[in-house]
Amino acid sequence: MTSAPLLRVDDLAVSLRLADGRLLPILSDISFTIGRGETLGIVGESGSGKTILSLAVIGLLPESAAVSGSILFDGKPLxxxxxxxxxxxxxxxxxxxxxxxxAALNPAMTIADQIAEGIVLHRGTGWRDARRQAIELLDRMRIDQAVRRADDYPHELSGGQRQRVGIAIALALEPELLIADEPTTALDATVQQEVLGILTEFVREKGVALMLVSHNLGVVAHMASRMLVLYAGTRMEAGETADVLGDPHNPYTRGLLAALPGRTGRGRRMASIPGTVPSLAHLPPGCRFAGRCADEIPQCSQDEPAWRAFGAARGVRCLRALTTESV
Amino acid sequence: MIILMIRRLVGLLLTLLAVSALIFLVMALLPGDPAAIMLGTSASADTLAALRQQLGLDQPLLLRYLQWLGGVLQGDLGRSHTYGVPVAGLITERLAVTLPLAAMAILLSVLIAVPLGVTAAAKRNGLVDLAATLFAQAGIAVPAFWMGLLLILLFSMQLGWTPAGGFPGWHAGFFAALHALLLPALALALPQASVLTRVTRTAVLDVLDEDFLRAARAKGLSRRAALWRHAVPNAMVPVVTMLGLQFTFLVAGAVLIENVFNLPGLGRLAYQALSQRDIIVMQDVVLFFAALVIVVNFSVDLSYLWLDPRLRSGKAFS
Known part of the structure; x- marks a missing residue:
């Protein structure tokens, strides 16, 4: 790699200090990079720590959080x-x-003001100018009659429109990096496509790097050139999206793939991964996926397997990966 | 929403009517014959009967009530027996003291409670929070008139900063009049502010965990800017509700405080009218207080529309 990546996360670990003083580890051993204009998909179920990861990158973790490792943005530590x-x-x-x-929009503030606020803050523009820019943004987000809707309050919009306002707020200053934390999960299926379309269009046009956090493999496969799979607070597999999905090395990734609705056409009932994500307070001693894994062997529940990098920018955390072809 | 407001208004007017009947009944049932109290014990039976007739006390209760109510509706509040002047003029004159006193008390209460409550919430378990908690406990425990006496002891007797009581009148100059009202207003404000601090703290704490605050911070707003621009406006509904409720106590407190500080206000007028059995003044002043409380509560209802845009359309927020 000749130029430094826009975002470089190395050995990131985040713990939350509980009321009784103990530290609860949320994330550990997280490393990844995002290049300028690149889209990285981060996949994980709820409880995998992906929201905490988003907040860590933008520096908005709760005060009780203890962070180690490094986050470099444009070469400078955050x-x-x-x-x-x-x-x-x-x-x-x-x-x-x-x-x-x-929940992310202030119910007592008009949508134009919520978009304009960031412009006023960072560019020092007057409110009148900033509101005009906000209306332009609303228009580009394909909100009909943007001029008239600008003075609407969030409750007067549909869910899809609200998320488009959320995107307008995030993109108002044309940031170099955009973090989208499950941007369409709360929306109806039909609206999801539309919102993702608007998001993709904007990101491509402005060359914005996108950190797309989602539990939805389909969305990630569609939008991200590289992907990172999280499970119970750590990374399980990473690489080019096509490689990871075409040849998954971690049984968890394979489980996720098998659970996709589109893959059940071959006369099988829709597969699901048995069990639930372990509580971060009671992680198993060995591999975090042990107990739910289809390919488990006794060693799996002894020591946590190390992260192993291989090939072109790929990596996996599994004892059995890269050893036998049968796995 | 407009229909809701009209219904509320009609309801309040009916309440006021019920209050008027209650006031009248209580005054009529008050022990002691007003005529006898006014004339003293040595008056003859004839003079007593004559006065009773003059006051209309010989007429049936219901008729007297309807006469009073009819007068009030036409703007005729009757004539004070002891002062010998129309009650309307008496109330207007006394309002010039009570209204500024109440306004100052509310203003002081808000100016103390909101910054203190917001800071306590933002720095939970910090020093300010601890101080706010102590203030709230003390404020709930100490009644306004006792607070007034303590303030007089400290600021008037010890420090000599403010007059211990009395009112020079507005003709003595705006600042001289304000100066005289400062201490009684503070005595009224402190107990109220203590409760209001508590309410503000809780209301702000309730919105601090909201996503839109994190969103405001993600825009690059500082902690303080996010707090005041996004958290506080969304925490104001319970605070304004409490202010409306407190107004009732403010009116009750004003009666006591005006007596402690010897201020010629409505509360003092009510107190004097009661001790002199000036029934018509009593009725009018209490009815006026009741109307004031009702108007304030209605204004609080209206303010919700301004504070929370979601209520304007009448649609619930999903």
């Missing part, structure tokens, strides 16, 4: 920056789209 410096980056160079557009 970890350890004071809040004032982070405020200059947040919104202007890194944007964040929330999962629940309804």
């Amino acid at each position: 970890t350890g920056l004071d809040d004032k410096s982070l405020c200059r980056i947040r919104g202007s160079r890194i944007g964040l789209i929330f999962q629940e557009p309804t």
